[in-house]
Amino acid sequence: MTINEIQAEIIEEFELFDNWDDRYAYIIELGKKLPPLAEEYKTEDRKIKGCQSQVWLRSDLQGEQLVYEADSDAIIVKGLVSLLIRVLSAHTPSEIAQSDLYFIDKIGMTQHLSMTRANGLASMIKQMKLDAVVRMTQNA
Numbered sequence: 001m002t003i004n005e006i007q008a009e010i011i012e013e014f015e016l017f018d019n020w021d022d023r024y025a026y027i028i029e030l031g032k033k034l035p036p037l038a039e040e041y042k043t044e045d046r047k048i049k050g051c052q053s054q055v056w057l058r059s060d061l062q063g064e065q066l067v068y069e070a071d072s073d074a075i076i077v078k079g080l081v082s083l084l085i086r087v088l089s090a091h092t093p094s095e096i097a098q099s100d101l102y103f104i105d106k107i108g109m110t111q112h113l114s115m116t117r118a119n120g121l122a123s124m125i126k127q128m129k130l131d132a133v134v135r136m137t138q139n140a
Contacts, residue, residue, distance in 0.1 A: 003095060006087045007103035014107040023107070024076070031078030034085070037071035050123030052116040053077045057124065059131040065090045066132055070124075080109075080121055088128055096132035101125060 001009075017023045041058045048055040053074035060067050068089040070081040087103065088096050104110060110118060 003087055003091055003099045007101070007106075010083060010087070010103050011106045020108075020112050023112075027079035027083070028075050029079070030082045031072075031075045031080075034071070034078050034082040035069070037069050041069070042071065048120070048123050048127050050126075051077065051120035053120065055081060055120065055124060057081070057127055057131070059128070059135070061093075061135055062090075064092050066093050066096055066135055068128060068131075076117070077120065080117075081124055084124055084128060088132075093132040093135040097129055097136060099129075 014023055014026075017026060037056055037058060042056045046056045046058055048057055051072075053072050055072040055077055056070060058069045060069075066089070068085045070078075070085060072078045072081060083103075084101075087101065088099065091099075104121070109121070113121065
């Protein structure tokens, strides 16, 4: 599936919920399903700067696709990063770097996050795209 097809799928899933309490519960459930990141990867250099919670992100180039793993000490943040991984992971660095992550606005996420969570989400996206750009320059 393309990045946009995955985003469309997520938008459809969120349309099934009548209110934000249900949407938050779904995000929390996604966070619980995210496999934990191995302790050896929870290092300072993998920590996302700008997040109120602790968030670690690891990327690995597998063939031509960039694969992400992440973890957080906050369950809602784990859910948010799991959505980002679902959308961006297993695509080429170029696709990731050029992606427009419109699903966040379409599901109403931006209006329902606190300022610190919204900043953290932006920091996670920025780091994932930066990792993709770095991989592109390494392979150029």
